[in-house]
Amino acid sequence: MGVVLEFVFALAIPCGIACLFIRRSRERDGNAPLRNDMASGASFRAPLHRASVLGTGGFGGTRGVWISLRGPKRLTVSADAFMVSAPQALREYVFTGRDSSIALSRSPSRIVDRDWIVITRQDRDRQLRLAITADNLPEVWRALAGTGATPAPAVAELEPAGNLTSALGQVRGWRRVALGLGFVVIFAFLPALVDLIARHLR
Numbered sequence: 001m002g003v004v005l006e007f008v009f010a011l012a013i014p015c016g017i018a019c020l021f022i023r024r025s026r027e028r029d030g031n032a033p034l035r036n037d038m039a040s041g042a043s044f045r046a047p048l049h050r051a052s053v054l055g056t057g058g059f060g061g062t063r064g065v066w067i068s069l070r071g072p073k074r075l076t077v078s079a080d081a082f083m084v085s086a087p088q089a090l091r092e093y094v095f096t097g098r099d100s101s102i103a104l105s106r107s108p109s110r111i112v113d114r115d116w117i118v119i120t121r122q123d124r125d126r127q128l129r130l131a132i133t134a135d136n137l138p139e140v141w142r143a144l145a146g147t148g149a150t151p152a153p154a155v156a157e158l159e160p161a162g163n164l165t166s167a168l169g170q171v172r173g174w175r176r177v178a179l180g181l182g183f184v185v186i187f188a189f190l191p192a193l194v195d196l197i198a199r200h201l202r
Contacts, residue, residue, distance in 0.1 A: 038076050038077075038078040038081060038082070038083055038094075041078045041079060042076050042077065042078055043077055043078060043079060043143070043146075044075075044076075044077035044139075044143040045074065045075065045076050045077070046074070046075045046134055046136060046139070046140055046143075047072065047073070047074055047075075047134070048073040048074060048075055048084065048132050048133065048134050049114075049133050049134050049135060050068065050073070050132070050133050051068070051069045051073045051084055051086060051130065051131065051132045051133075052066040052067060052068045052069065052130070052131045052158070053066070053067055053069065053091075053093070053128070053129070053130050053131075054066055054067075054128075054129040054130075054131075055067050056126045056127075056128075066131060066158055069086040069089045069091055070086070070088055070089050071086055071087060071088025071089055072086070072087070072088065073085065073086045073132075075132065075134070075140065075143075077143045077144065077146070077147060078147070079146075079147065080096060080097050080098065080147050080148055081094065081095060081096045081097060081147060082094075082095050082097070082143070082144060082147055082149075083095070084119075084130060084132060093128070093130055095119060095121055095147075095149070096121075096147075096148075097144070097146075097147030097148030097149045098148045098149075099121050099122070100119055100120065100121040100144075100147075100149045100150070101119070101120045101121070101149060101150040101151070101152040102117055102118070102119055102120075102141065102144050102145065102149045102150070102151055102152065103117070103118045103120070103151070103152040103153060103154055103155045104116070104117060104118070104141075104154045104155075105117075105118050105131065105154060105155045105156065105158055106158070107131075107133075107158040114133055115133065115137055116131045116132065116133045116158060117131070117132050117133070117137065117140060117141060117144065118130070118131045118155050118158075119131075119132065119144070119149070120152070131158060
């Protein structure tokens with residue numbers, strides 16, 4: 001039984017990482033036509049100070065928690081579409097203006113109150129919400145509105161989550177896969193593991 005558990009643990013994490021990369025690759029392949037169009041006809045580019053996506057549950061992140069994308073982030077805008085890319089986070093969000101809405105929000109902190117633009121679109125059976133902020137936010141707003149994105153009323157403040165929820169929400173990418181598979185394996189084989197330990201202690 002001990003050998004089986006070791007094999008399962010050793011196999012679960014690589015499989016989870018492989019599934020994550022396959023999912024990201026499929027996302028990039030699906031975005032390829034719009035991405036190529038924007039690369040050749042970009043009318044506006046800007047680095048983003050921060051970008052966060054609202055978790056939707058499962059591998060989409062903790063539901064209702066804003067998850068910050070790590071590493072450099074960039075906004076690319078063309079005539080009727082735009083893209084927010086975060087290469088280090090292996091994420092790429094492509095929007096068509098006519099299918100998206102934009103709204104202003106605010107994230108208070110002890111240091112500064114920062115304005116954000118919250119971008120919303122329907123992503124199959126879920127709603128994708130992405131919040132971005134930059135030093136030249138009015139110019140970013142005009143560029144997004146120029147693609148045909150619908151201006152919406154200001155949304156509520158981006159509320160900070162509690163310490164535990166926030167910490168869990170920051171677990172992303174392959175770490176989220178490994179954590180989830182770890183819990184599954186632990187709960188699935190916990191009785192056998194307890195029995196194995198008890199036998200060795202006799």
